Amino acid sequence: MKIDILSIFPEMFTGVLQSSILKKAADKGAVEYRVTDFREFASDKHKKVDDYPFGGGAGMVLKAQPIFDAVESLQGPTTAKKPRVILMCPQGERYTQQKAEELAKEDHLIFICGHYEGYDERIREHIVTDELSIGDYVLTGGELASMVIVDSVVRLLPDVLGKVESHEQDSFSTGLLEHPHYTRPADFRGMKVPDVLLSGNHAHIEKWRSKEMLKRTWERRPDLFDAYTLTKEQEEWLDEIKKEDKGY
The missing domain is CATH 3.40.1280.10 (SPOUT methyltransferase, trefoil knot domain)
Structure with missing residues (x-):
């Protein structure tokens, strides 16, 4: 370019x-x-x-x-x-x-x-x-x-970031805000990394990340849902998130 x-x-x-x-x-x-x-x-x-x-x-x-x-x-x-x-x-x-x-x-x-x-x-x-x-x-x-x-x-040009995944999950690239990230140590001053991220179960990790993207978007930028088409599974997750947010 x-x-x-x-x-x-x-x-x-x-x-x-x-x-x-x-x-x-x-x-x-x-x-x-x-x-x-x-x-x-x-x-x-x-x-x-x-x-x-x-x-x-x-x-x-x-x-x-x-x-x-x-x-x-x-x-x-x-x-x-x-x-x-x-x-x-x-x-x-x-x-x-x-x-x-x-x-x-x-x-x-x-x-x-x-x-x-x-x-x-x-x-x-x-x-x-x-x-x-x-x-x-x-x-x-x-x-x-x-x-x-x-x-x-x-940063979006081929090979600039090394891995395509480096920007595909960025906030707004998917239409939602990005999920939380953690690195070592797993326990810092009593603040612990979620157990699922230490489990080695990639399917569970991806599910957790997907839910966290929905949760973070709902909490910080709910307006983004106006232009985002939820899957049936995401609709169910978002309903759970909304109920948790209301305390029931």
């Missing part, structure tokens, strides 16, 4: 892309990063990328020309598959694990990280394929949000 990031603060990405799983993924050849300062594409001698909005108002607006030229320079031959061009924006679609899995299937992603009051609307209308938001709040710019998305996508 190729990941291009357009930002007027490219130095913000150095530590993130050169650390941990993101660095390992690049070292393995699973992904190639490129961060470009789109000021380089400004047409005036002062390298100005923003201007006052037509009609007046507070703040500055990113100009269309530098963004258009920067994206076009990264898209490659007209015969090639077009990359996904992602605009980081608080007005965008709420980012989810399902969106991460969708983007992980692409060959080329281009992220546009804005600053100031907003973007010239022609950027949205003519070159962007996706507008994404990581939450209902406003950041100084799109850089931090794009880092979050890059991290969540890259």
Whole structure:
């Protein structure tokens, strides 16, 4: 996968892309990063990328020309598959694990990280394929949000985490929150690991984990059940969980 990031603060990405799983993924050849300062594409001698909005108002607006030229320079031959061009924006679609899995299937992603009051609307209308938001709040710019998305996508690429199972049971990947985890020692300050996890009976362990996923989701994010289809067995387990929650 190729990941291009357009930002007027490219130095913000150095530590993130050169650390941990993101660095390992690049070292393995699973992904190639490129961060470009789109000021380089400004047409005036002062390298100005923003201007006052037509009609007046507070703040500055990113100009269309530098963004258009920067994206076009990264898209490659007209015969090639077009990359996904992602605009980081608080007005965008709420980012989810399902969106991460969708983007992980692409060959080329281009992220546009804005600053100031907003973007010239022609950027949205003519070159962007996706507008994404990581939450209902406003950041100084799109850089931090794009880092979050890059991290969540890259970890899903083949061989990046080593085992497919490493992310298949992640919270939200299954539609439910992940079950609890424990490691050695089995008894820490009197706090003991559940006996089932020490039993060696994998069928019982998997059943326990499945129930715990339901329980944790019910306790913390019951709204997730609105988009999740329960099996008959899961319905029975969830009924038991609800009764336990009510104390009978």
